Amino acid sequence: MTFIGDHPQRLPELFEGMTHWPQARLVVGVTGAPGSGKSTVTDHMIAEYRQRFPQRRIGVIAVDPSSPFTGGAVLGDRVRMMRHATDPLVFIRSLASRGHLGGLTLGAKGVLRIMGLIGCDVVFIETVGVGQSEVEVAGVADLVMVVLAPGQGDSVQMLKAGLMEIGDLFVVNKADLPGAQTLHRNLLQSLSLDQGAEHDCQHAKSAGAGTAEDGPLISLRKKGLPDVFMAAANDHVGIDEIVDGLEAKVEGHSDQWRQRREDMLVDEIRESVLEEARRRLDQTLGNNGRAGDRLGQVLRGEMSVAQMAQELLERTAESKRNLK
């Protein structure tokens, strides 16, 4: 699995010949500002699922930031989930973001695949709590849960910055602390305002003013209204309702999800073809990147760049794939 974390594009090689890929029934992205309680909420959701469905396996991918200076990382999400360490049906994998923008490390997709293969029913992906660039988690998760907490100035701003659109569920955590009610109220208000904005947008469209058939706002909104929960995760308060909320969403949406997962698969195939092509090209060009004196022909004007590219493409396609 470390290999896949490091070389996500090469996932297909490991399973060469496999045609059946079991996938998790539900993939939940858990995101939100640093310290809002994402790991704690996840820990308690694991506990809730394990209690409700004792036979089902749960996976967690916990992403923490890499240091931009040294590349190293301290991955601390697991601290909150250690009580599950000896549960054979809970598989937790920590990953460093490795500078990948968007809060989701590239390798997370591969690890998600493996969690499907080992039979995980539900997988939680906790992403780096940076807020802004995290919309990426929406691309791999069936549902995105945004965790907020009072006393964090950036909460509302974070919502403005795009999490509002990707959130399917919102959890106002730390309900035991002052300010939680206010945050809850503000959140409901901004969500309904947002909803109103979409209304206008759709209205404009039906009046013939809209141009894009499938504008981003509208396509995101097809998911329907987000749910808003209150929780005091430390005390397991509200977790029951959150899991009910997740499961209720599964029922209504699984067809739509299947479509998106198929799209993701196409993307994965494309990425893996490109990666393989790149590798073979490097091989064809050799160490000095010049493919013998062939490139000299281009320099001397004996062959056009396009001809050369065509020839390299053909040679690359013929060359053997080289499994390391």
Add this chain to the structure above:
Amino acid sequence: MASEGKPRILIGKPGLDGHDRGAKYVAHILRDAGFEVIYTGIRRTPEQIVEAAVQEDVAAIGLSLLSGAHNELFKRVLDLLKEKGASDIVVFGGGVIPEKDIPGLKAMGIVEVFTPGTSAKTIVETLERVLGSKAGQ
């Protein structure tokens, strides 16, 4: 196999005392040296630590200990690793451990023991050597 990947190291704190300053300090030293460190918190059982290390596919486990039960706890971790077929995971230790116990621990299979006052440089260099790869290039 994961030659480009930086070695992953799990830091665990078995035993009953609740002081993890030393463990966190080492975690940050290692991060600054380019390692990916999985920190697992205080009062963990050897079982929890070993299970987590196997799931996280780490190259090494660092055990931080103050409570005095180091001989038993270290041995238990090594035994569990063997049981799990994960003896390739290197185990090192740190904390308040009497000098006289260190040879015994090494004989048992603990690669190195860092007592308070060991410099960050020594810790990093020792681990880089033991793990056979330079981190953070």
